[in-house]
Amino acid sequence: MMGATQQRYLLREGWMHLVRRRISGTVAILIMASSLLTLAIFSLVTINLDRALQLLRGDTDISIYLSDTIHPADRDLLHKDLLNTRGVKEVRYIDAQQALEAFRAELQEDAELLDALIANPLPASFEVTLDPLMQDSAEVDDLVSTLGRYPGVERVVAQLDWLRQLDRITRGFVWADVVVGLLVLLSSLFVISNTVRLAVEESSETVYVMKLVGATNAFIRTPFVLSGALQGAAAGALAMVLLLLSSRFLGARISGLVFFDPPQLLGFVMLSTFLGAVGSMVALRRHLRI
Amino acid sequence: MSQPSHDPSASSNVDARTVISLYHASLRYDESLALDDVSFRVDNGEFVFLVGPSGAGKSSVLRLIMMEEMPSSGEVVVGRFLSTRVRRRDIPHLRREVGVVFQDFRLLLDRSVEENVAFAQMVVGVRRSQIKKNVAQVLNWVGLYHKRKQLARTLSGGEQQRVAIARAIINRPKILLADEPTGNLDPEVSQEVIDLLFRINAAGTSVVMSTHDHLMVRQYGERIVSLDSGRLVGDVDRFRVRKSHSKRSVAERVVRTDEADAVRREVESWEHAILDSARARESSLSSDSEAGREGP
Numbered sequence A: 001m002m003g004a005t006q007q008r009y010l011l012r013e014g015w016m017h018l019v020r021r022r023i024s025g026t027v028a029i030l031i032m033a034s035s036l037l038t039l040a041i042f043s044l045v046t047i048n049l050d051r052a053l054q055l056l057r058g059d060t061d062i063s064i065y066l067s068d069t070i071h072p073a074d075r076d077l078l079h080k081d082l083l084n085t086r087g088v089k090e091v092r093y094i095d096a097q098q099a100l101e102a103f104r105a106e107l108q109e110d111a112e113l114l115d116a117l118i119a120n121p122l123p124a125s126f127e128v129t130l131d132p133l134m135q136d137s138a139e140v141d142d143l144v145s146t147l148g149r150y151p152g153v154e155r156v157v158a159q160l161d162w163l164r165q166l167d168r169i170t171r172g173f174v175w176a177d178v179v180v181g182l183l184v185l186l187s188s189l190f191v192i193s194n195t196v197r198l199a200v201e202e203s204s205e206t207v208y209v210m211k212l213v214g215a216t217n218a219f220i221r222t223p224f225v226l227s228g229a230l231q232g233a234a235a236g237a238l239a240m241v242l243l244l245l246s247s248r249f250l251g252a253r254i255s256g257l258v259f260f261d262p263p264q265l266l267g268f269v270m271l272s273t274f275l276g277a278v279g280s281m282v283a284l285r286r287h288l289r290i
Numbered sequence B: 001m002s003q004p005s006h007d008p009s010a011s012s013n014v015d016a017r018t019v020i021s022l023y024h025a026s027l028r029y030d031e032s033l034a035l036d037d038v039s040f041r042v043d044n045g046e047f048v049f050l051v052g053p054s055g056a057g058k059s060s061v062l063r064l065i066m067m068e069e070m071p072s073s074g075e076v077v078v079g080r081f082l083s084t085r086v087r088r089r090d091i092p093h094l095r096r097e098v099g100v101v102f103q104d105f106r107l108l109l110d111r112s113v114e115e116n117v118a119f120a121q122m123v124v125g126v127r128r129s130q131i132k133k134n135v136a137q138v139l140n141w142v143g144l145y146h147k148r149k150q151l152a153r154t155l156s157g158g159e160q161q162r163v164a165i166a167r168a169i170i171n172r173p174k175i176l177l178a179d180e181p182t183g184n185l186d187p188e189v190s191q192e193v194i195d196l197l198f199r200i201n202a203a204g205t206s207v208v209m210s211t212h213d214h215l216m217v218r219q220y221g222e223r224i225v226s227l228d229s230g231r232l233v234g235d236v237d238r239f240r241v242r243k244s245h246s247k248r249s250v251a252e253r254v255v256r257t258d259e260a261d262a263v264r265r266e267v268e269s270w271e272h273a274i275l276d277s278a279r280a281r282e283s284s285l286s287s288d289s290e291a292g293r294e295g296p
């Protein structure tokens, strides 16, 4: 619909808005890049903590080992009570055979050792996952001792307390991520809309002439939106370059760090570009009377 | 006029030859009433002088016609655009049919002459090769082709106004509005600008030009719409006989300016006519001006 001449004009004009306002534009890009960098670092810390936690702890929070001679009615009662216990998210029953198979899988090539066994030495168990928001040490200790008193229960093993602590901290980080993300969003919108506002004020005469000769509103807005998007893209790219450099530095010292993969990096830059475009639309709504 | 009993409020019943109509248009800015119940029509190919002292509402009328402002009451019809029905996104299309020039030129001073004129075509999506041709043609026409590479700010006032005119007409509008286009110019330079506007008119474009230069109106004016304090106080046509011929050659006009004496006598009667119509219009404005403009 739009001709090549117009597109060239819009791109050049968007670029010129930046060039004419290079000081405030650069400041905006730096501010936005540093806030994006903060957000990226927060997310990376969360991701790495979460991963470390996954490695340190097993899948379950509490394992209830059952005696071989447990009465099926007792087992069903225990199962039912577990499902009705506050804070229990998931209960899995692992019978002796499944436990053996899991053990075999864990042993891998040494699995033939198990062939020497005449009977299965492993007990059946309930594997309980707790709701991460509900687990407080005292409560978990209570639950463990209550479960130990059930008939047919041989032993109850709970996840270590400090691991649960770490888990909570990690979840706290997720909230911090959300808060930081919102702050980054707002500050980015603010700095970009500010430079676009300056560009709009500077271009009032051009805008008037464009209206006079019959430019559509979309056409008038486009260069401003482009300049905001360009700033966003530049800020995003800058933040990602800084992040890559620092991850090189850290990665050489701490092994096993998780980092964003290329599609995620690209997503970050796209998000930042989008923020720039939205920031300029905010400015246009407020300052461009057309 | 082809429709002697034209009902001013019936906007759907638009004469095919009418390009601009104001129907009881009023314009209120906050407290002040800039225009108060103004009605008149402009036919295809007409040259209309809009006269009146400073603050009379001339610019307001032009702003209504280009729909930069919408009437607070009444209606403005420009071509196929009705102020009461037009949508915001239609306005750009209206602007492509209405060229505008101002007293202060409103050029983009840090761009070249060529760019200023090309701008109007680029904005509406003409192809580059075509723009180049059209710009060359129109700059030739206003006599500024040799200065096409210069920055607009380096031109004299008269030259800047000619660039502004070139920009206003390059999209071939049906209507050209000129708001005191000679207000900042010396008399000889004003003359060039007026000649240009007449040539544009002779090529078929309707022109509405506001001015408070009475000498100029006396010399050239044929259709004269007078405003005072926001009210229409006169709408006369001094050359009723030729009214039916909307396209006239420039030569014809020059001859007419040589007949200055004859014109002057007519002007006096016209000035009386203004006063008369001002008194008479209170009740029936439209039939009054209709009668004044009717051919024999």
Ligand SMILES: Nc1ncnc2c1ncn2[C@@H]1O[C@H](COP(=O)(O)OP(=O)(O)O)[C@@H](O)[C@H]1O
Residues within 6 Å of the ligand: B029, B030, B032, B033, B034, B052, B053, B054, B055, B056, B057, B058, B059, B060, B061
């Ligand atoms: N934007 C505006 N806000 C308030 N009043 C205005 C505005 N523009 C014009 N006016 C008032 O409207 C009246 C007509 O103004 P204008 O149309 O500019 O007259 P002219 O062009 O004949 O000098 C004047 O009294 C002027 O003060």
Ligand SMILES: [Mg+2]
Residues within 6 Å of the ligand: B058, B059, B060, B179
């Ligand atoms: Mg004025």
